[in-house]
Amino acid sequence: MKIIACLLMACAAAMAHSQQPGPSAAPVNQGRTDAAAPNPLDQLSFLKGDWSGKQNFNNQGGPAMAGEATDRIDLCIAGRYLCEMLSTTLPGRKPTDTRHFISYDKATGKYTAWWFNDTSTHPMGFSGDLIGGKLVLMSDAAAAGPVLRATYENPSAETLSFTLEMRTGEGWTKLFVSTYSKKSAAATN
16 A cells, blocks of 8 residues: 555656656747747847836826836846836825736737736736737727727836726727836846
8 A cells, every 4th residue: 555655646746747847948939849949038138127207198188197107127037027016205295016918829829917906806917919019909809898908108218108098989998008217227136
């Protein structure tokens, strides 16, 4: 009986070990299997950094509403994801707490994202492409809630903008635009 139990434990350990990528696991690579294959997340390197700026809301003709915004974007989880940590502080309110994880799905050839925030108990899923140097992600039209479009662009090496829009009929309504400047190395230490 002890021998059978030991064999079962050894088989389980071997199977678990074979499912874990080793420290030299190849990065996500658009279906290529050679170790020199480019990581599609490298094309999003313009997003990486420690950013601060303003988030200006479309208040639909009401008084202007803007908040102080921060955004930190780095590679994480063995280089398979970009982790984006966002926060906006509006006057008289506590800072928001949001995480976006962006990856690349080689099966669909699309960038994918999962958004977690402090106002929802479930993440929101997005997918999209690099279009003209901009990362454009759309929420799933079949999911509950409005269809959203998120656009990241980098007008210069020291600036980043993030625009969130909502589908309204055949068009799009801008919900907000965040405009960031890259924090200096001295400011981030």
